[in-house]
Amino acid sequence: MCGIVAYVGDKEAYPILIKGLKRLEYRGYDSSGVALINDGAINLYKKQGKVAELESFTEGKNIISNIGIGHTRWATHGAPNDENAHPHYSKSKNLAIIHNGIIENYASLKKELIQRGHEFSSDTDTEVLIHLIEDIQYNAKVDLVEAVRIALNEVIGAYAIVIISSEQPDVMIAAKKSSPLVIGIGTDGEYFVASDATPIVEYTKNVVYLDDEQIGVIQKGEKLRLIDIKNQEITPYIQELEVHLEAIEKGGYEHFMLKEIYEQPISIKNSMRGRINVDKGIVSLGGIRDYEQKIINAERIIIVACGTSWHAGLVGEYLFEDLTRIPVEVEYASEFRYRNPIINENDVVIAISQSGETADTLAAIKLAKDKGATIIGICNVVGSTISRETHCGSYTHAGPEIGVASTKAFTAQVTVLSLMALSIAHKKGSISDSKFRLLLAELDAIPSKVKRMLESDEQVTYISELFKDATNFLYLGRGYNFPVALEGALKLKEISYIHAEGYPAAEMKHGPIALIDEEMPIVVIATKHGNYEKVVSNIEEVKARSGKIIAIVTEGDTEVKAIADHVLEIPATEDSLSPLLTSIPLQLLSYHIAVMRGCNVDQPRNLAKSVTVE
């Protein structure tokens, strides 16, 4: 997602835009730009990097203006560089646009425009849209509002746009479909437009939230005019903002981490978007297409990562070996890079990193690459260092993850690993077509199951209250859920500062069982899969030593429910996809315990979001 902001009025526009963009950086921060009208021309400045880079870039430039648009980008398609940064000019440079969303049919529109003599300086869909609008304006001989309306009837996709014209220096045209857009009505006829209210709320609390397929015609000093794309006039509904700045950035959630936990139905769906077709039984990962044969023929897959990404990698090991029958090793990048590992040209290395900047993972990649291995990346930040060091890869498209404790990035990584393993297994024929289609359909159903799980967190809040003062936790899981036990323990450790360990459930009797007493909460993932009966036995062993059992069970389970102290239910799903569901209650458990302990959930002590040092 990207952040957009715009202003027209009697104040200087530039400071309002820059301050607003900094407020919106949580929506994306790989490039930013502004366009301002002065002396009958649009001055456009844009730069890769954070908004601070843009500020340095515009020093000494002509930024005097009372009207302008600004944008901070989260690249989904097209590298994060100066050319692809927004705003974008039209062909004549009399128009400029900022856009948050995706124009799905931009390629066909671009082809037609090129045939009509248009030239493009970027790879973006946004530049195509502003060229289309101007093309309509001149060829149909209509005004700008009508040209925008006609164009929006032609595009397919999501948009939140603001357009300015050097020929109308007191007018902005705003429009929205699927992506958010809010218009702030200031004093003395000034107007603000932004992706959310954070850039607006300090200037005015009177806002109009555009609905889908609505166009706002905003003119300094005039009443706001709204039409829909069918040209119907709409009466603006002016609301008074009640929320505070900080809360809006977090979408009304108390912390970014909670917001990101609740974003998972969308982020998991986005990590699959455009990559599966359940009806046709297709998985299509364009980013690795040229290397799929390499993976199919791989003698070994080595997964390198750190922290939570390493836990996702461990799920990846179970997925790839179970489904593709290719041997897999999972390595802590920090260990792999120094232990003089044996790497050969038939190895495929999968590097997993949310930030794409983790120093140890980057070093491990370079080591493997130097020894001739094929490197595949699974990153969340487009254009990140790691993504640029790999031969190929798939972005997770989870959107910016601001909370230091990784949540939606983890489930997005596991989703992409599931897609990769399914795609390779299907092509290798190492799973039957019926199993492939079953797993594909179940994967497609995961977002709605996660959404249903998130409808209530009362039970997990109740359990959190009971155990918030514990000094130690044990997390146990088997098979696909052993990595989830590790991940659940890490989540608790890093934000609540309670010591916690994850173990394979069967391993408990080889030592950790000595720790168990009536003070020790034990989280056991006991879903109806694989060695379910053996997990039940492990629970009995814990009960015999007065341990307190918090069990993650499949909906409708009665056997574990009869012996556990507390249960958290997840919808039924396939074993290989269960980490996408069992990890959710563990995220919430760690979150609520940390909040109850008064910890800084989004920025835990001693931690950083991206460990770019060794």
Ligand code: AGP
């Ligand atoms: C997880 O909650 C932590 N924030 C940390 O372990 C993180 O997963 C690790 O530092 C790896 O980061 P990366 O995915 O950006 O490479």
